[in-house]
Amino acid sequence: MAGAALLFDLDGTMLNTDPIHMAVFADIMAPRGLDITEDFYMAHVHGRLNVDFFAEFLPGEPDPQGLSEAKEAEFRRRLPRPYPSMSGVSALIDRSEAEGWSRAIVTNAMRLNAEAMLEAIGERHRFDTLVIGEECARAKPHPDPYLAAMQALGVAPDRAIAFEDSPSGLRAAAASGAFTVGIRSSLDDAALKAAGAALTIQDFTDPALIPVLDRLTGETP
Secondary structure (H helix, E strand, O other), X not given: OOOOEEEEOOEOOOEOOHHHHHXXXXXXXXXXXXXOOHHHHHHHHOOOOHHHHHHHHOOOOOOHHHHHHHHHHHHHHHOOOOOOOOOOHHHHHXXXXXXXXXXXXXXXXXXXXXXXXXXXXXXXXXXXXXXXXXXXXXXXXXXXXXXXXXXXXXXXXXXXXXXXXXXXXXXXXXXXXXXXXXXXXXXXXXXXXXXXXXXXXXXXXXXXXXHHHHHHHOOOO
């Protein structure tokens, strides 16, 4: 049987870090005249590259990349270690190892953040492939990061399952051809499906995920 792969977003998918990101954004943007409410964050920040957000809302910012790096450095400073992973993450990775499924992280987070988050939840050693959006020709919502992950793992789209929580990530995953699962950490079923999710789950213990995983083993049609 052809190889199979699980492709994971990080923020809001493997761990719920949105409250930390939102607090950092609020502190950075308040002196610049923007009030980062939860609704604003979910509509305009969630899942996007920082520089894309700054280009839209701070078009006169002289150093958007520097501001992005400062924001992410503050996120890493505030990220507790250890930090709880989403329920069921470790068990799902255990199953993927037992089944011989490949695994990759596919994230718009910068590499330093991705490394920090994986270390914080104790899973860094179980991922050899990390695809970083800003290191691709195009980040999410374009499919490039997911296509790069599948190419690196040697897996066809119809043998890949992608886990995402943001509209930009779901659009990217769905456009890549992977079976796309939305995590209801911040958005509800309707919003996730509108963005491209084929299925939504509360977390990785959700029984609705079992038949999707079983298809990779040939146990269900």
